[in-house]
Amino acid sequence: MYDALRLFHTHVQQTTALLLGIITTVFVVFGFALDRNQENQALSVEVVHLGGAILVLIAPLALLSVSIIGRYYLLYVSSLYFAATISRLAQLPAHPWFDDVPEEPSKKDPWIRSRTFGRGHSLFLYSLMLWLLGASGLISGIFVFLSF
Known part of the structure; x- marks a missing residue:
C-alpha cells in the first residue's frame, strides 16, 4: 500500500518538475531569441516557433x-481496501485509515471508484494541477504561434 502511494507521489513530483522545467526553459530561450540587438531576426522567429511547438506539446504530456497517476492512485486505493479487509479478518485493532472502507463486498467497486476519482482526494487535486500546467503550456504555445 505504501509502495503504491510512494509511486503515485514520486510520479507527480517528477512530472511537475518536468513540466515546469520545460516551460521555464522555453521562456528563457525566448528571452535570448527575442533580443532585439541580434542581426539574424529570422532565426529568432524560428526559435520562438519551435518553443511554441514545445509548449503546445505540454498538453498531451x-x-x-x-x-x-490515475492508475497509480487506483492501485493505492485497491491496496487500502485489501489492507482493511485483511485487518478486519485478522481482527486487528482498527486503524483510522480504514474507517471509511466499507465492509460489504457489494460496496467495494463503488467505494474504490469514488475514492479514486472523487473530489477532495489526492488524484483530483494533482490532476487539476497537471491539467493547469498543460493548459498554460497549450495557451502559451498558441499565443506564441499567433504573435510571431
Missing part, C-alpha cells in the same frame, strides 16, 4: 501523466 499532461494528459498522459494524469492517466498514469
Whole structure:
C-alpha cells in the first residue's frame, strides 16, 4: 500500500518538475531569441516557433501523466481496501485509515471508484494541477504561434 502511494507521489513530483522545467526553459530561450540587438531576426522567429511547438506539446504530456497517476492512485486505493479487509479478518485493532472502507463486498467497486476519482482526494487535486500546467503550456504555445 505504501509502495503504491510512494509511486503515485514520486510520479507527480517528477512530472511537475518536468513540466515546469520545460516551460521555464522555453521562456528563457525566448528571452535570448527575442533580443532585439541580434542581426539574424529570422532565426529568432524560428526559435520562438519551435518553443511554441514545445509548449503546445505540454498538453498531451499532461494528459498522459494524469492517466498514469490515475492508475497509480487506483492501485493505492485497491491496496487500502485489501489492507482493511485483511485487518478486519485478522481482527486487528482498527486503524483510522480504514474507517471509511466499507465492509460489504457489494460496496467495494463503488467505494474504490469514488475514492479514486472523487473530489477532495489526492488524484483530483494533482490532476487539476497537471491539467493547469498543460493548459498554460497549450495557451502559451498558441499565443506564441499567433504573435510571431
